[in-house]
Amino acid sequence: MVKVQFKYKTETKTVEVAEHTKLADAVRVTGFYTLMPCGGNGRCGKCKMKVLAGDVKISNADVTHFSKEELASGMRLLCTAEALADTEIELSPTDESKFAA
Numbered sequence: 001m002v003k004v005q006f007k008y009k010t011e012t013k014t015v016e017v018a019e020h021t022k023l024a025d026a027v028r029v030t031g032f033y034t035l036m037p038c039g040g041n042g043r044c045g046k047c048k049m050k051v052l053a054g055d056v057k058i059s060n061a062d063v064t065h066f067s068k069e070e071l072a073s074g075m076r077l078l079c080t081a082e083a084l085a086d087t088e089i090e091l092s093p094t095d096e097s098k099f100a101a
Contacts, residue, residue, distance in 0.1 A: 001019070003015070004089060017029075019083060023049070034047050042065075042079055045065035050076075051087065054084075054086055054088060061077050061079075
């Protein structure tokens with residue numbers, strides 16, 4: 001089991017998941033909303049996150065959506081990332097104004 005800490009705006013939530021769990025699945029447990037219009041297939045690039053601590057491998061989809069500088073700074077797509085070790089993630093804010101209350 002690995003611990004994944006998600007930071008979103010001013011909130012922080014930690015979940016414990018099995019190794020190799022997709023971070024997109026892990027974040028659902030927190031109740032934080034993440035935008036994934038492509039269904040989590042790595043095509044749209046909207047589920048941006050930043051790895052603050054830990055190691056998240058760079059996927060082919062990450063290379064498509066981020067510059068070398070962004071990758072070096074820890075930017076990844078939530079939908080293609082896996083929990084391999086204890087990790088701290090900052091979720092990118094989404095424009096929630098388009099969603100009904």
